[in-house]
Amino acid sequence: MIESTHILAFNLTLIASMLVPGPALLYALRQSIAGGFAMGAATGFGLATMATSWTLAALLGLEALFVAFPYAFVALKVIGALYLMWIAFGLWRNASAPMSTETSQHRRAFVGGLLINLANPKSVLFSASVVVVIFPPGLTAADIGLILANNFAIEAGGYLCFAALLATPPARSGYLKLKPVFERVAAMVLGLLGLRLLFSR
Numbered sequence: 001m002i003e004s005t006h007i008l009a010f011n012l013t014l015i016a017s018m019l020v021p022g023p024a025l026l027y028a029l030r031q032s033i034a035g036g037f038a039m040g041a042a043t044g045f046g047l048a049t050m051a052t053s054w055t056l057a058a059l060l061g062l063e064a065l066f067v068a069f070p071y072a073f074v075a076l077k078v079i080g081a082l083y084l085m086w087i088a089f090g091l092w093r094n095a096s097a098p099m100s101t102e103t104s105q106h107r108r109a110f111v112g113g114l115l116i117n118l119a120n121p122k123s124v125l126f127s128a129s130v131v132v133v134i135f136p137p138g139l140t141a142a143d144i145g146l147i148l149a150n151n152f153a154i155e156a157g158g159y160l161c162f163a164a165l166l167a168t169p170p171a172r173s174g175y176l177k178l179k180p181v182f183e184r185v186a187a188m189v190l191g192l193l194g195l196r197l198l199f200s201r
Contacts, residue, residue: 002135002143007150009134014154017126023084023193024051027116028159029166030186031109033175037167042106044159046113052152054117058127059144077197080119084194087116088187095183120197 018025024047032040065072135147175182 002139002146006135007146010130010147011150011154013130013134014151015158018155018158023116023120023190024113026186026189026193027087027112028162030182031112032163032166033171033182034179035105035109035167036172037163038106039109040163040167041160042109043113044163045156046110046115047117047159048113048152048155050114050117051155052148055127055131055151056144056148058131059139059147077200081194081198083115083119084190084197087112088189088191088194091183091187091190095180095187 028040028043028047031043135143139147
């Protein structure tokens, strides 16, 4: 049975990992500034949904599957790296294009958040290591449900805070003035992260 100290340790680790610059944080910040609160929130919910799914996979032992079938991990890693580079290419190509705020963009933002976190298969290995270290063995279905609900609440709440802070009129106005610069910088960072994921061992 899990205790409050387990949840606290998990939350502190989760928050620290969210604040480390990476594809998820960069994408969430960009979406919030560029598209406003609704797009930032939709992106955050997508990121939180996939991150929680990785935690569930870790709890169910997907890490053992990757160890048993390393080529499955390699294939997922390559696909993820190529997706990050595809996102980077799109940002670079459309850096000077006007920003669209249609509702369909918000739906795509949620899917984009899902795919950004899906594109990093190492997340499941991180989740697995955290689960093994923090939580005791023999978790019940209720324990797993509590961990997942807590995971989603922390992730979604964090990205909602980012969206609220960054989707302000001054932040958006400043972003739109320098949109080509910001988009190309984001494109280079995501592209480099994709290359690093592709060639990392």
